[in-house]
Each structure stands twice: as structure tokens, then as C-alpha cells.
Amino acid sequence: MPCMAGIQQYLGSSNAVLTIGSKLGTMGRPALCTLAARLRPCCFDDIVGQDSAVRTLRASIHSGGAQSVYCFMGPRGTGKTSMSRILSKCLNCTRGVTTTPCHSCPTCLDVEEGRRVDYVEVDAAANRGVDQMCTLLSCSAYAPVAARHRIYAVDEAHMLTSHALSSMLKTLEEPPAHVKFMLCTTDAAKIPHTVLSRSLALRLEPLTTEALCRLLRRVLRSHGVPFRSSALVPIAAASGGSARDALGMAEGAAAMERGRVLTSAAMCGSEACLALRMLEAIACRDAVGVQAALHAAIEQCSSPSILLDLMMRSLNAAALLQCSPGLTPPHGSELRAASRVARAVGSRGAQAMYRTLLFGKRELRFSCSEHIGLSMVALRALAHEH
Numbered sequence: 001m002p003c004m005a006g007i008q009q010y011l012g013s014s015n016a017v018l019t020i021g022s023k024l025g026t027m028g029r030p031a032l033c034t035l036a037a038r039l040r041p042c043c044f045d046d047i048v049g050q051d052s053a054v055r056t057l058r059a060s061i062h063s064g065g066a067q068s069v070y071c072f073m074g075p076r077g078t079g080k081t082s083m084s085r086i087l088s089k090c091l092n093c094t095r096g097v098t099t100t101p102c103h104s105c106p107t108c109l110d111v112e113e114g115r116r117v118d119y120v121e122v123d124a125a126a127n128r129g130v131d132q133m134c135t136l137l138s139c140s141a142y143a144p145v146a147a148r149h150r151i152y153a154v155d156e157a158h159m160l161t162s163h164a165l166s167s168m169l170k171t172l173e174e175p176p177a178h179v180k181f182m183l184c185t186t187d188a189a190k191i192p193h194t195v196l197s198r199s200l201a202l203r204l205e206p207l208t209t210e211a212l213c214r215l216l217r218r219v220l221r222s223h224g225v226p227f228r229s230s231a232l233v234p235i236a237a238a239s240g241g242s243a244r245d246a247l248g249m250a251e252g253a254a255a256m257e258r259g260r261v262l263t264s265a266a267m268c269g270s271e272a273c274l275a276l277r278m279l280e281a282i283a284c285r286d287a288v289g290v291q292a293a294l295h296a297a298i299e300q301c302s303s304p305s306i307l308l309d310l311m312m313r314s315l316n317a318a319a320l321l322q323c324s325p326g327l328t329p330p331h332g333s334e335l336r337a338a339s340r341v342a343r344a345v346g347s348r349g350a351q352a353m354y355r356t357l358l359f360g361k362r363e364l365r366f367s368c369s370e371h372i373g374l375s376m377v378a379l380r381a382l383a384h385e386h
Contacts, residue, residue, distance in 0.1 A: 036247040039219065041082045042103060042112070048243055049211040050079055053202040057083070058099045060200065061090055066097070067200040068175045071157075073188035074204030077242025081121075083204075084153045084182040085111050088119050091180065092147040107147045118147035124159040133164040137171050140179045149180050157183040158190035165192055172198045206241020209233060215243060216250055225254050234272035237313060238306055271302050275310035276341075282353065282381045283344035290382055294375050304374035308361045312354055318342040319350040356381045 041047050044054045053072075060066060070087065072080035089101035089108045101108050111119045122136060136152065144150040154160070172181065172195065183199065185191055207215075213232040220227050235253075239246035274296055281289030297307060318341040345353060360377030367373030 035251040036244040047079055048215050049207040050204050061099050069172050069181045069199035071183040071199040071201045075206050077244035078204040080184040088151045118144040119151045121153045124154050124156045128160050130163045133167050149178050151180045153182040155184050158185045158187040209236040212236035212246045275307045279311045290378050298371050304370040308357050312357050315350045315354045
């Protein structure tokens, strides 16, 4: 990965911490930023798990039919902002429009180092009104300072008000030749069809567990951090398909273990183990075990939402086994856990418990405390006839 150049392991008295050995990280990124920020993709080859979107963008560039508006849609940590930055470098690189920007010319460096010259990132959450949008649109009439195009990347575009989005329509339909808009959103349903129809819409999918495991394996090995292969699946599952979250959890686990071999409990902050412990206690109608797991969740400051997600994931694997004993859960390492749950909850119990947890997760946001909400969901599941 080109963006990993210059990143190295700091060794001292057998302690290993993920860091970089120079004042500036990759492509001028500060050394004190997070691992995920230092490893942000710099070119299309670095993008993980989004082959379809990358092929579409490359084909668009090769054909010379670059769009005026791009819309990157997908969950957090899937590469929306990174892809918009890479595309900006491809369109503005001084060596010409290309799918492989040089990363060294002034326009490429402006994008990498965040200099708001001809590539401007707009936080829609803080600039969501009509007045701010009108100001941005009026500035788009001016020619770029040094680059080929003036590019506006609007992050969390769904946060714009309906009136602000409507004010963009005319400009999006007939934009100046030198202007490109790149909209990034985690909630595509809130983007009007009138906007989507004027853009090249690219849907980014959550990364699969296999893709995240490959990424973590490559990063940990490159930093010389010892780990067990079985430790990668829990963190990939807990990340919810987000590369940023997975790298963040790996960085935290490496800092805590300080040179020791990373295990599944360390890599996931033991949340995966805690979720399975709670699920098995519910399935076996062990009220004491449920209460112990709830107390552990509070002591470890575990996220109730993530715990419910992990429990539902295990129930899905159990349901697959109940449907056909020959079926293997999507991730082989879950087989033993799924088998225990399947035996405990019975033939229809997994489906019923899944519904209980699903509705309970929806109610978490209305609870006075998420941990109290988790406790009530667990007690409701415990009382349910499985």
C-alpha cells in the first residue's frame, strides 16, 4: 500500500505500539493522528472491498466522460470521503486526467494536506441552510486558482435542509465546466431523487468480515504486532463493516497489550465474548448469568448497541444451523458458538429471540440510559418463551 510508506513500529523494552517514526506521517499526515487516518487510501488500488465502485470510476475517467456530480453513498468507514479525495486528485493532477495520480504535484498535495484552494470540503452538518448553500454556489462561479477543476466535496450531504438541496438543483443540472460536486452521505434515503438523477451514484457496501480480516492481517504484520488469526474475526464483526472502526479497535488493543500476542478478547475489548456470554445465559434461562453479564457490560463501558448487534449475529448463525445442519455460518470461527446457541434455544427460539433483540435495539434511543435499555431487553428475552 503506497499510503503505508514511512509507517514503522516503535520498539522499546519489549513494548510495541502502533505509531510512526517521523514528525509527519504518510503524505504529510501528522504523526499524532489515528492509525486509520494515517492509513487513509491514497489511490484506487488502496481501496478495500469496493471493487464495483472503483471499476465504475476508472471506466468513467478512461472514457473521458467525467461527471459533474458524484454521489458516494454508504455506511461509515467504507471509503466515501477517501474515494472523493482520490477522484479529485485523478481529475486535477498536473500530469493530466488519470486513474493513477502522482501524489507529488501541488494539486495532489493540496488535497492530501487539506489546503482549501481548489478542493473544498464542506461539512453539511454545520453548513446546512439555504444561505450557506447560496454562498457556496456563488463561489463556484469563479475559475479555479491553479487546478483544472474547482471541486466541492459535501460531507454528510443528507444533513442539508430540503430548501438547501433544492437551491442546488439548477447548478447541478447545468454546472460551470470547471466545477465538480462530490456528495458523500450515510443516509441515501434522505437525498432527493432529483439530486441523485443528476449525479453518478456510487453505492459503497459495508466491508465483509473476510475483507476486514485481510486488512487487519496486513496492517498488523507490517507493524510487527503479534496476533492470533482467531482474534481478527471478532473485531471485524464488531466493526459493523467499517474499516475505520476495525483499525481503531486494533490500534487500541495493540496499545493495551503492549507487545503481547493479541487474542480475540483483546482485539474486541471482550465485547464479542460478553455478547456470547449474555446470549447463552438468556438461552439457558440463567438469570444470574444474565445479571453478571449486564454488570460486566457496565464495568467495561461496552456499547449496548454493539452488544445487541453481536448477539443478533450469533442468532443468525444459529438459525442457519437450525435450518440445515449442513449449512456453515458465514464465518467459520462462529460455528462452535452458533452450535451452542442453537442447542440451547431450540428450533424456533433463534427467530423469536432475534425479533426480541431487534425491537429492543430500536427502543434503546428512547431509554433514559442505554445500559438500562439493554437490561430491559435482556430481561424481556429471558422471560420470552423460546
